[in-house]
Amino acid sequence: MEKLRERAAALLADGTVSLVIGFEEGTKRPRPFFCRTSDQASKLIFDSRCFHNLAVYVTKKELVGKEPFAVTAPIATLRSILQLYVENQLKEEQMLILTADPAGELFELRSFDEISAYVANFELKRGEREEEILHKIEGMTREERWQFWLNEMSQCFKCYACRSACPLCYCTKCVVEVNRPQWIHPWPAPLANMEWHINRAMHMVGRCTACGACGEACPVGIPIDLITRKMMEDLAPEFGYIPGLPARQGNALSSWRLDDREQFIR
Template sequence: MNNLQQKAQQLLESGNYGLIVGYEKGTSGKARPVFIRKAEHASKLIFDESCDQNIAVYLYRQEIKHDKKKVIVANHHTLKSIVELAAENQVFDGDFMVLAFAGNGDIIELNTFEEIEKHVATLYHGLTEAEAAMMKKIEDMSLEDRWAFWENEFSKCIKCYACRASCPMCYCPTCTVEINQPQWISVPSHTLGNLEWHVMRAMHLAGRCVTCGQCGKACPLELPIQLLTYKVALDSKQFFDSVAGTSICADNALAIFKPEDHENFIR
């Protein structure tokens, strides 16, 4: 048993914690989320590079909402999302404990939002080199090429909404997609409706996206839709100096304003 599994076992045996949300070994070398309620199952837990899913999405789910005090094993994406969810009052201080990992692999216990916020401040915020290169590739295209690129990508979308389901920030009980009076987003998955859906999803994540890229990872068609939310996240930083997932008391970039906000396109 490694440190994490021992720790998990102790926590469950102590009776103070009723559920551990973490990662277990999945198929094809991938990790998948696991929900552990019994101490003897603690040996299922793993934590390595394959654990890149953002599992903050489960924290506020109805199914585990009423479980006794929870523990979540968090990678850096999950940590940032927890901070952003805390800022939006979707998770509550003291409801759960976070097990994070230091650079040397040591387990860090984070009990309060303040501790989580402090720990998150030590993490890297921004795109990885590969992600930045993908953004640059698209931004360097001509307008026509960019349209052709996205038209092709959007035409493949089957509107399964896995991007929405996987995103910790997509927690609205009724999404605009489900509203049919008026029908904002068409039901069949044609390119026009798909484009509107992806524009809407990105806009609703403006100033809230922590650039974990989970939407793109969840997409069964492997569409690079995470780039759309990266775009709004980068713009929020550039225009409003707002980086989601850094502060537990920050206001949303689009919910506040400054009279001196500067643009150059309004006549």
């Protein structure tokens, strides 16, 4: 952590970057911190409690501007950044990534290939919570799944925290704001909630990197991150990508193969 602070301070002092996006100590847990001077760098922290996906800020033009900046990124964030590169949302020359491995060794990554090589060392695994809930869902009948999600979705009050927390939800105009005609009803109601969450999942197919930020952000604790996560796991072999390691081969839904699965088409 000390190494990270020193490095960040040095980068800011010699003008290599004008901003370091990192974490500082919050009231109960670390919170995002935008460090603009070398004096502030001493407030930076980076440990296992820093799970917010800071990649959500790197596409915000009003925040990062055109100057070079640095971002401290754990593995989950690196995966999101790779996907953002794949979608041409980031400039390699503008961003420097500071990360530390579990042993505390500091790494500086500057390009898609460097990040990709680093992330490849870490396999994407289901955590205890994911395993438990997904195992439960996998054992259900269709009717039970419908009831399960209907119950879960009944708590949703459309705060769109899931959308704000997701680094890949960077559209400036979202489908739920399409109102001529109103495409998805803005109020929280069973159908409107179901449509929003199915829409969100559909827009994430082949893009989600399972950082879990959406589920973490949900104020009522709906396990929405598991929908996109399960899609990623199930469709990865189908669409030929490695979960959690985005590659520059086009997104699942923007590309196709002649031999895509067709048994369900009569």
